[in-house]
Every structure is written in C-alpha cells, then in structure tokens.
Amino acid sequence: MSYRAFKQVDRLVALAVLGAVGLSWFVLVGFDAFTIFVGELNDVGHGTYTLAKAASYTLLTVPRRLYEMFGYAALIGGLLGLGGLAGTGELTALRAAGMSKLRICASVVLTLVLLTAIVVVIGETVAPWGDQSAKALSLAAKSKDITLGKGGSIWAREGDTVVNAGSGRTRPAGDMAAVDLSRVRVFEFDKEGRLLTLSVAARAEHLQGKWTLFDVRRTEFGEASANSTQQAEMHWDSKMDPDLLALSIVKLDYLNLVDLARNITYLERNGQDARGFREAYWSRLFYPVNVLVLAFCALPFAFGALRSGGLSKRLFLGIVLAIGFYFLQRAVVSMGNVYGLPPGVSNALPPLLLIAMASAYFRRFA
Numbered sequence: 087m088s089y090r091a092f093k094q095v096d097r098l099v100a101l102a103v104l105g106a107v108g109l110s111w112f113v114l115v116g117f118d119a120f121t122i123f124v125g126e127l128n129d130v131g132h133g134t135y136t137l138a139k140a141a142s143y144t145l146l147t148v149p150r151r152l153y154e155m156f157g158y159a160a161l162i163g164g165l166l167g168l169g170g171l172a173g174t175g176e177l178t179a180l181r182a183a184g185m186s187k188l189r190i191c192a193s194v195v196l197t198l199v200l201l202t203a204i205v206v207v208i209g210e211t212v213a214p215w216g217d218q219s220a221k222a223l224s225l226a227a228k229s230k231d232i233t234l235g236k237g238g239s240i241w242a243r244e245g246d247t248v249v250n251a252g253s254g255r256t257r258p259a260g261d262m263a264a265v266d267l268s269r270v271r272v273f274e275f276d277k278e279g280r281l282l283t284l285s286v287a288a289r290a291e292h293l294q295g296k297w298t299l300f301d302v303r304r305t306e307f308g309e310a311s312a313n314s315t316q317q318a319e320m321h322w323d324s325k326m327d328p329d330l331l332a333l334s335i336v337k338l339d340y341l342n343l344v345d346l347a348r349n350i351t352y353l354e355r356n357g358q359d360a361r362g363f364r365e366a367y368w369s370r371l372f373y374p375v376n377v378l379v380l381a382f383c384a385l386p387f388a389f390g391a392l393r394s395g396g397l398s399k400r401l402f403l404g405i406v407l408a409i410g411f412y413f414l415q416r417a418v419v420s421m422g423n424v425y426g427l428p429p430g431v432s433n434a435l436p437p438l439l440l441i442a443m444a445s446a447y448f449r450r451f452a
Contacts, residue, residue: 096193096196096197098171098176099167099168099171099190099193099194099197100193100196100197102167102168102170102171103163103164103167103168103194103197103198104167104197104201105167105170106162106163106164106165106166106167106170107159107160107162107163107164107167107198107201108163109163109166110158110159110162110163110166111152111155111156111159111163114155114158114159115148115151115152115155115159118151118154118155119144119145119147119148119151122144122147123140123141123144126140126143126144127140129224129228132227132228133227133228134226134227135224135227135228136227139223139224139227142220142223143220143223143224146216146217146219146220146223147216147217147220148216149208149209149212149213149215149216150209150213150214150216150217150340152205152208152213153205153208153209153213156201156202156205156377157373157376157377157380157381157408158408160198160201160202160377160378160380160381161380161381161384161407161408162405162408164194164198164381164384164385165384165385167194168190168194168385187386190385191382191385191386194381194382194385195378195381195382198377198378198381199378202374202377202378203374205377206373206374209342209370209373210342210343210344211342213340213342214340214341214342214345217340239251239252239253240253240254240267242326244324244325244326246274246275246276246277247272247273247274247275247324248272248273248275249270249271249272249273249324249326250270250271250273251267251268251269251270251271251290252268252269252270253267253268253269253349254266254267254268255338255362264291264292264293265291265292266289266290266291267289267290267291268288268289268349268352268353269288269289269352270285270286270287270288270289270290270299271284271285271286271287272284272285272287272299272322280307281307282306282307283304283305283306283307284304284305284307285299285302285303285304285305285320285322286302286303286304286305287299287300287301287302287303287320288300288301289301289358290322296321296322297321297322297323297324297326298319298320298321298322299317299319299320299321299322300318300319301318302316302317302318302319302320303315303316304316304317304320338362338363338365338366339366339369339370341366342370343367343370343371346363346366346367346370347367349363350363350364350367361423364429365419365423365429367429368429368430368432368433369419369429369433371430371433372433372434372437375437376411376415376436376437379437379440379441380407380408380411380437380440382444383407383440383441383443383444384407384408386444411436411440414436414439415433415436418432418435418436419432419433422435
C-alpha cells in the first residue's frame with residue numbers, strides 16, 4: 087500500500103474510533119455523574135445546601151470524572167470502533183489489502199495518543215481546580231466551621247480559635263483512621279477579637295481521640311509584649327471533629343503532579359512519611375502509559391470476536407481486561423510497598439506484563 091493509502095486508512099480508523107470512544111466516554115461519565123448527583127440529593131437542605139448547589143457540585147467534578155473514565159472509554163471505544171469497521175466489511179478489506187493486525191491496532195493507538203494528551207492536560211489543570219472548587223462549595227454550604235481557601239488550604243473555626251492548614255490527609259492507624267495536617271497555624275482570640283496566641287506547627291495529628299502538634303513555635307501576645315517558646319511536641323486541647331475535617335481534605339489522587347511533588351519534598355525535608363504522595367505521584371505519571379497500553383493490548387480481542395459473539399462479546403472482553411488490569415496494578419503496587427520496591431518500578435511492571443502478552447499474541451497470530 088502507498089503512503090497516501092496508509093493516510094486514508096489512518097483517517098478511516100480514526101473517525102471510527104473517535105466516534106466510539108466519544109460515545110463510550112459520554113455514557114460512562116454521564117452515569118457516574120448522575121450517580122453522584124443522586125447521592126448529593128440526600129444532603130439538600132443541610133445548612134444552605136440547595137438543589138442548585140448539588141448540581142453545581144456535580145458539574146465541577148465532571149473534569150475529574152472525564153480524566154478517570156477515559157481509560158475505560160478508550161479501551162471499550164477502540165473495541166467498538168474496530169467492531170464497527172468489521173460490521174461494514176471494511177476491516178476485512180484492510181486485512182485482504184495486506185495490512186497486518188499490528189498496523190491496524192497502531193492506527194487506533196495513534197488516534198488515542200492525541201486524546202490522551204488532551205485528557206492529561208485536563209487532569210493536571212481543570213480537574214484539580216474543579217475538585218477543590220466543589221469541596222469549597224460543599225463545605226461552605228454544609229458547614230459553617232470549615233472552609234477551603236485558594237490553593238486548597240483548610241480553614242476551620244472552633245469557638246474563638248481559628249485553624250489554618252496548608253494541606254491534609256487521612257491514613258490508617260490500626261483499627262482507626264488518623265488525620266494529619268501539614269503547615270498548621272492556630273490563632274486564639276479573646277471575646278473582643280484580640281489575638282491572644284499564635285501556634286505555628288510543622289504538622290498536627292489526630293489519633294486516639296486527641297490532637298497533637300509537632301515542632302511548634304507558640305507566641306503569646308500581651309498588652310505591649312510577645313513571648314515565644316519552641317516545643318518538639320505539644321498537646322492541642324481541641325474538640326474539632328476530625329471526621330468533618332477529613333471531608334475537606336482533597337484526596338491525593340485528585341492533586342496534580344506539581345502539588346504532589348511539592349508535598350513529597352516538604353514531607354521528606356521534615357523527616358515525615360511521604361509514601362502515600364509518592365505512590366499517587368507515580369500513578370499519575372504512568373496514567374497515559376497505562377491508558378495506551380491497555381487499549382492497545384485489548385484490540386487483538388476485537389479480531390477474534392468478529393465472527394462470534396459480536397458487540398456483546400467485545401464489550402465483555404474489554405470490561406474483563408480493564409477490571410483485571412486494575413486489580414493487577416493494585417496488587418503489584420501493594421506488593422511493591424511490602425517488599426520495598428521503588429514506586430516507579432511497581433507502576434511499570436503491570437504495563438510491561440501486558441506489552442509482553444500482546445507481543446506474544448502478535449508474533450503468533452499477526
């Protein structure tokens with residue numbers, strides 16, 4: 087086939103795949119968003135949370151849902167796109183003209199590369215902003231004591247005490263869950279609104295029903311003086327609800343790479359455990375690789391399903407592969423944590439395994 091013919095083939099495959107991916111993406115994101123919206127209806131009437139705010143909350147999270155669902159849409163859309171070409175006999179014609187299965191699958195992946203690049207940009211810009219805005223909207227309406235500031239910082243109030251934290255996270259601690267806050271400032275005011283004390287801590291931890299501040303500089307303000315003391319650890323007598331505070335914490339999976347890298351540097355510099363942030367960082371870094379590898383490795387099933395099972399079989403195979411890859415990745419990453427493998431290596435193993443399996447298929451059946 088000539089170069090011009092190859093370009094026409096790529097265009098034909100691209101149009102078929104784009105349409106199928108777009109439809110799959112719309113259905114998956116629409117169903118997911120609708121489910122979240124229905125769940126938010128249970129909170130309508132709490133505080134100033136209205137139906138319009140529930141709808142706004144859902145819409146603000148759509149960019150993140152587009153990011154999360156794209157991998158599945160790319161896989162299913164690729165299978166459906168080739169299935170559509172097979173149904174019209176065009177795929178058979180391409181094979182009869184001498185195009186290998188590998189070359190046809192490469193056309194599909196080339197189409198997905200552009201879409202993946204766009205989705206990665208969404209995941210690094212609009213999606214984190216949308217999630218932080220959705221959190222801020224929800225908390226402002228449901229709770230008068232906690233708000234989110236610009237950049238995702240946390241502001242909370244308890245009586246005459248105001249607390250600010252640069253970031254926060256939840257983590258398992260035995261049978262309980264602990265809440266960790268980083269870059270904490272605690273402002274204590276009197277009844278007239280005068281600042282009495284300011285405590286600046288590297289982090290705060292809620293564990294076993296009590297709050298503890300670490301690496302604290304506490305300043306007490308008098309009428310015309312200020313006295314500062316430094317403590318490595320200090321009990322913080324606060325009744326602030328950690329469960330409510332945990333709702334204001336943006337999940338690690340929703341942070342962009344820049345924020346994850348900044349938190350990793352901060353935690354490591356202060357001798358704290360940055361494992362969760364490193365795992366999220368490498369997972370985000372490997373996102374486009376996983377999407378493209380998974381879609382590419384699912385495409386061979388389309389050729390085997392053309393004459394038997396049709397659409398339902400292609401969908402079933404695609405969904406099974408996507409679920410299998412998800413659990414494989416989780417298992418490998420978890421085992422890597424147990425055995426001390428670097429997060430980059432743990433995240434690279436699942437796609438490498440799929441590539442090896444696909445290569446064996448193409449060598450045998452292409």
